[in-house]
Amino acid sequence: MFLSRVNPTRFPPFVASRRLFSASASAASLQQYCTEKPPIKPWPQRLFPKRLVSMITQQQNIDLALQIFLYAGKSHPGFTHNYDTYHSILFKLSRARAFDPVESLMADLRNSYPPIKCGENLFIDLLRNYGLAGRYESSMRIFLRIPDFGVKRSVRSLNTLLNVLIQNQRFDLVHAMFKNSKESFGITPNIFTCNLLVKALCKKNDIESAYKVLDEIPSMGLVPNLVTYTTILGGYVARGDMESAKRVLEEMLDRGWYPDATTYTVLMDGYCKLGRFSEAATVMDDMEKNEIEPNEVTYGVMIRALCKEKKSGEARNMFDEMLERSFMPDSSLCCKVIDALCEDHKKLGKEEDAMKIVSMAVMNGKVDKESWELFLKKFAGELDKGVLPLKELLHEISVS
Numbered sequence: 001m002f003l004s005r006v007n008p009t010r011f012p013p014f015v016a017s018r019r020l021f022s023a024s025a026s027a028a029s030l031q032q033y034c035t036e037k038p039p040i041k042p043w044p045q046r047l048f049p050k051r052l053v054s055m056i057t058q059q060q061n062i063d064l065a066l067q068i069f070l071y072a073g074k075s076h077p078g079f080t081h082n083y084d085t086y087h088s089i090l091f092k093l094s095r096a097r098a099f100d101p102v103e104s105l106m107a108d109l110r111n112s113y114p115p116i117k118c119g120e121n122l123f124i125d126l127l128r129n130y131g132l133a134g135r136y137e138s139s140m141r142i143f144l145r146i147p148d149f150g151v152k153r154s155v156r157s158l159n160t161l162l163n164v165l166i167q168n169q170r171f172d173l174v175h176a177m178f179k180n181s182k183e184s185f186g187i188t189p190n191i192f193t194c195n196l197l198v199k200a201l202c203k204k205n206d207i208e209s210a211y212k213v214l215d216e217i218p219s220m221g222l223v224p225n226l227v228t229y230t231t232i233l234g235g236y237v238a239r240g241d242m243e244s245a246k247r248v249l250e251e252m253l254d255r256g257w258y259p260d261a262t263t264y265t266v267l268m269d270g271y272c273k274l275g276r277f278s279e280a281a282t283v284m285d286d287m288e289k290n291e292i293e294p295n296e297v298t299y300g301v302m303i304r305a306l307c308k309e310k311k312s313g314e315a316r317n318m319f320d321e322m323l324e325r326s327f328m329p330d331s332s333l334c335c336k337v338i339d340a341l342c343e344d345h346k347k348l349g350k351e352e353d354a355m356k357i358v359s360m361a362v363m364n365g366k367v368d369k370e371s372w373e374l375f376l377k378k379f380a381g382e383l384d385k386g387v388l389p390l391k392e393l394l395h396e397i398s399v400s
Contacts, residue, residue, distance in 0.1 A: 029104040039067035053088040062096045087122045094129035118149045131164030139164045162196040174200035191222045202235030230263045237270030265298045272305035296327040312340035
């Protein structure tokens with residue numbers, strides 16, 4: 001069985017090769033942030049952990065936030081840090097990618113006396129923030145060190161780590177961690193874990209193995225869900241195999257799962273990328289027949305495809321439909337439609353349509369420098385012909 005095959009090398013060699021949260025570097029690295037006087041004025045006479053968390057959260061300057069944390073713990077009479085204060089500063093620092101003080105503070109937290117009781121959310125935030133910075137190796141080490149802080153790892157931290165590995169395109173490690181999750185970590189995968197494995201396999205274009213996982217999920221006492229099927233469907237779409245993608249859709253329906261807007265949008269996107277717009281439109285019609293409302297992503301996929309094919313009129317009509325349904329396009333989509341209409345404006349008289357879109361975007365705060373400059377460049381001396389004169393547009397830009 002696919003899920004039961006275990007690689008003899010359980011974990012990559014880097015996991016045990018270097019230590020994270022070393023106490024030896026802790027004091028030296030934090031010393032530069034310590035102050036003898038309060039780092040901000042006025043400094044509260046009475047300080048409780050909840051107040052300190054608020055001070056750290058609201059502080060925009062990362063260095064100052066750390067100084068506030070350290071001064072409170074070392075110099076404020078009677079104040080003692082707790083899990084919440086550590087969590088607030090560690091989240092703020094890791095989000096800002098200030099990882100050196102993070103590792104020093106984690107060493108302090110681990111060695112605190114009396115011991116501070118930690119929660120798993122702290123480590124989930126660290127896993128995620130290290131991963132966003134591309135430091136997936138550190139995320140793996142953090143995951144392995146969670147028990148050192150008296151915290152039991154759960155499937156939540158495992159799933160967070162797997163998502164980090166997918167974001168960093170380490171699909172092989174996703175499979176290795178999944179296979180060893182119960183034996184090595186005492187964690188039983190749930191359907192979200194299985195979906196992450198399916199996603200990793202599809203990302204590496206191994207859809208056949210992803211399908212094997214789908215077939216074996218019931219043997220784990222779990223039921224594949226809509227996300228499982230949509231992920232595999234998306235894998236076939238990425239490969240350009242629309243026939244197989246349609247078969248997945250049919251299987252999904254046969255097993256009692258009804259596609260949502262995301263499933264339909266993935267299928268439409270595949271047809272659009274292959275230039276098969278009539279089939280994409282058919283999927284959108286099927287979507288509405290099944291009483292599934294398109295969302296802003298659905299409209300964005302279709303509108304961008306129509307603009308790419310120079311079908312500015314159809315793009316404009318769908319753009320209007322999007323607005324009628326109260327979906328607000330982002331500036332990138334506005335820019336695409338404006339560009340398509342501007343290309344046609346001399347031969348087809350589409351300048352008025354483009355002016356309407358710019359006007360609408362201005363009114364809703366969606367015009368950015370890129371789309372505004374594109375509009376000016378395309379229309380040059382013909383700007384006063386449109387629905388909203390240039391002077392009024394400029395006025396709206398200046399006050400928005």
